[in-house]
Amino acid sequence: MAGRTPRKSHLLTKQPLADFKVGVDNVIFSVDTAQNRLLVLLVMRQQEPFLGQWCLPGTLVRQGEALESAAYRILSEKIRVQNLYLEQLYTFGGLGRDPREAPDSYDVRYLSVSYFALVSFAEAELIADGVSGIAWYPLQQVPQLAFDHNQILEYGYRRLRNKLEYSPVAFDVLPEVFTLSDLYQLYTTVLGEGFSDYSNFRSRLLKLGFLSDTGVKVSRGAGRPASLYRFDAEAFAPFKDRPLVFI
Amino acid sequence: MAGRTPRKSHLLTKQPLADFKVGVDNVIFSVDTAQNRLLVLLVMRQQEPFLGQWCLPGTLVRQGEALESAAYRILSEKIRVQNLYLEQLYTFGGLGRDPREAPDSYDVRYLSVSYFALVSFAEAELIADGVSGIAWYPLQQVPQLAFDHNQILEYGYRRLRNKLEYSPVAFDVLPEVFTLSDLYQLYTTVLGEGFSDYSNFRSRLLKLGFLSDTGVKVSRGAGRPASLYRFDAEAFAPFKDRPLVFI
DNA sequence: ACAAAAGTGTTTTTTATACACCCATGC
DNA sequence: GCATGGGTGTATAAAAAACACTTTTGT
Numbered sequence: 260m261a262g263r264t265p266r267k268s269h270l271l272t273k274q275p276l277a278d279f280k281v282g283v284d285n286v287i288f289s290v291d292t293a294q295n296r297l298l299v300l301l302v303m304r305q306q307e308p309f310l311g312q313w314c315l316p317g318t319l320v321r322q323g324e325a326l327e328s329a330a331y332r333i334l335s336e337k338i339r340v341q342n343l344y345l346e347q348l349y350t351f352g353g354l355g356r357d358p359r360e361a362p363d364s365y366d367v368r369y370l371s372v373s374y375f376a377l378v379s380f381a382e383a384e385l386i387a388d389g390v391s392g393i394a395w396y397p398l399q400q401v402p403q404l405a406f407d408h409n410q411i412l413e414y415g416y417r418r419l420r421n422k423l424e425y426s427p428v429a430f431d432v433l434p435e436v437f438t439l440s441d442l443y444q445l446y447t448t449v450l451g452e453g454f455s456d457y458s459n460f461r462s463r464l465l466k467l468g469f470l471s472d473t474g475v476k477v478s479r480g481a482g483r484p485a486s487l488y489r490f491d492a493e494a495f496a497p498f499k500d501r502p503l504v505f506i
Numbered sequence: 507m508a509g510r511t512p513r514k515s516h517l518l519t520k521q522p523l524a525d526f527k528v529g530v531d532n533v534i535f536s537v538d539t540a541q542n543r544l545l546v547l548l549v550m551r552q553q554e555p556f557l558g559q560w561c562l563p564g565t566l567v568r569q570g571e572a573l574e575s576a577a578y579r580i581l582s583e584k585i586r587v588q589n590l591y592l593e594q595l596y597t598f599g600g601l602g603r604d605p606r607e608a609p610d611s612y613d614v615r616y617l618s619v620s621y622f623a624l625v626s627f628a629e630a631e632l633i634a635d636g637v638s639g640i641a642w643y644p645l646q647q648v649p650q651l652a653f654d655h656n657q658i659l660e661y662g663y664r665r666l667r668n669k670l671e672y673s674p675v676a677f678d679v680l681p682e683v684f685t686l687s688d689l690y691q692l693y694t695t696v697l698g699e700g701f702s703d704y705s706n707f708r709s710r711l712l713k714l715g716f717l718s719d720t721g722v723k724v725s726r727g728a729g730r731p732a733s734l735y736r737f738d739a740e741a742f743a744p745f746k747d748r749p750l751v752f753i
Numbered sequence: 754a755c756a757a758a759a760g761t762g763t764t765t766t767t768t769a770t771a772c773a774c775c776c777a778t779g780c
Numbered sequence: 781g782c783a784t785g786g787g788t789g790t791a792t793a794a795a796a797a798a799c800a801c802t803t804t805t806g807t
Contacts, residue, residue, distance in 0.1 A: 273568075274568035274569045274570060274571065275568065275569055276527055276566050276567065276568055276569070277527075277528065277567050277568055277569045277570070277571065278525060278526070278527070278614075279525070279526040279527065279528050279567075279617075280523055280524075280525070280526065281524065281526050281528075281599070281615075281617060319523050320523065320524050320526075320599075321520075321521035321522065321523055321524055322521045322522055322523070322524045323521060323524070323601065324521065324524065325599065325600050325601050326597065326599035326600070326617075347596065347597060349594065350573065350594060350597040350619050352528070352567075352572065352573035352619065353572050353573070353574075354570065354571075354572050367525075368528075370526075370528060370573075372597050372599065424749070438759085439759085439760090440758080440759075455796090455797085456796095456797070456798070456799080457759095457760095458759095458760075458761080458762090458798095458799085459796075459797065459798080461759090461760075461761095462760095462761085462762095463795090463796090478758095478804095478805065478806085479758085480757085480758085480805095480806070481756070481757045481758065481805070481806045481807070482756085482757040482758025482759065482804080482805060482806075483757080483758055483759040483760075483803060483804035483805050484758090484759080484804070484805065485758080485759055485760090486759085486760090502671070502749070502750060503749060503750065685786085686786085686787090687785080687786075702769095702770090703770070703771070703772085704786095704787095705771095705772085705787075705788080705789090706769075706770065706771085708786095708787075708788095709787095709788085709789095710768090710769090723777095725777090725778065725779085726785085727778090727779070727784080727785085728778065728779045728780075728783070728784045728785065729777080729778060729779080729783090729784040729785030729786065730776060730777040730778055730784080730785060730786040730787075731777070731778065731785095731786075732785080732786055732787090733786085733787090
């Protein structure tokens with residue numbers, strides 16, 4: 260969007276500008292700690308192209324709507340949730356990624372700005388409008404998706420793992436107070452067993468000092484009751500921009 | 507770009523889709539190791555808006571042109587260079603970031619997909635077409651730029667530092683063979699003195715084993731001659747996706 | 754009593770950090 | 781011979797990794 264300096268030469272090769280519709284596609288993850296599964300939200304396409312195939316929830320950007328607003332809009336059309344984390348992922352704008360673009364036409368192009376979101380599984384309530392299929396899919400069982408959405412999903416999964424290691428996204432998606440096992444389970448579900456020993460994970464995190472013990476104990480079935488902890492955003496501040504805090 | 511499921515309710519609030527022109531703006535860095543300066547390429551705007559103000563080199567995407575192709579196109583219109591690293595940075599699509607969008611109009615929107623590039627300073631040859639100003643600016647001396655380009659630059663600088671720590675971008679921009687001091691200097695220039703001791707930097711890198719000593723020595727003025735090393739991409743492969751390899 | 758989950762501590766290994774020092778060259 | 785930059789080694793501190801053990805609950 261900036262100073263495109265006209266070139267004197269190659270005037271003949273200068274194509275006219277492309278016209279775009281801009282889509283927003285969301286990779287929405289949640290972690291089902293009860294069943295140790297990482298889930299991604301998929302919806303069934305209700306129209307051509309790819310009618311009847313699963314895809315990431317997306318929308319086209321409307322007049323007067325910011326990109327991020329569009330991302331929040333689809334999200335809120337599909338699920339009701341209080342707490343979430345959302346950030347931009349990547350912009351896919353290759354030729355021919357959308358069959359609506361005829362191969363050699365100078366028609367409108369379709370470009371997709373993808374967003375990555377993490378929501379609380381417990382909280383999230385899917386909005387089934389009766390017509391459209393919508394479902395949480397375990398990451399391992401995701402079928403072939405419409406467009407290049409498998410690729411976008413792949414990209415989002417990589418981002419999720421990084422985010423978990425470097426930043427406190429987990430706390431955006433855990434309840435206000437939680438046990439250290441809750442936190443550990445979330446991490447193992449996403450990162451896989453063996454990313455760290457529970458007891459080491461525990462002591463590292465406590466030593467960092469941004470988890471405050473509420474003193475309240477909670478008992479879940481058998482075993483010793485666990486302390487409830489709270490994430491202290493202020494105490495975390497010095498760790499911002501520091502690499503590898505959580506692992 | 508995906509299944510936008512029609513909602514039964516809110517039919518009245520449904521705005522028409524926005525039409526976009528898509529711009530590509532490049533944050534092009536190079537490292538002047540001789541003077542220990544990190545440089546960014548700026549061009550002077552030749553037209554309104556922001557006529558006569560510096561900005562990042564950018565262009566609008568043409569018909570039949572992929573986003574990345576557009577990024578490469580501006581780059582090659584501004585500098586001649588053999589080796590470079592380029593990747594997508596972020597997409598800025600907020601309302602009102604371009605004055606050409608009237609505040610409340612339903613006109614065409616302007617969206618900017620930014621790219622981040624690192625080129626070799628020694629190799630890079632600026633293409634001055636006589637009309638347009640174009641210059642390498644030391645990062646500390648960058649003036650106020652057109653549009654939101656200062657913000658984009660900021661973002662690009664953060665990415666550069668991360669890239670340097672996590673990935674072998676430096677070797678895309680160093681000559682085929684180089685001394686360890688060359689490499690160290692590049693790192694200190696970008697990351698600042700004190701990111702690591704030279705001797706520790708040296709031994710860590712050599713222990714990793716993807717730098718092979720060519721045996722050839724090179725003498726630069728006074729001092730003991732240095733060994734020339736070569737980056738071994740194959741030996742590096744196992745370090746891909748591993749965090750913090752270089753620091 | 755005993756299994757299950759929470760929580761503590763210790764030992765070992767590895768890695769980071771800070772230096773001190775030797776080496777080969779130009780002047 | 782001495783300043784200059786290249787290169788090696790070591791001593792200490794800190795952190796990661798592995799794992800043994802104690803505590804507190806439900807059944």
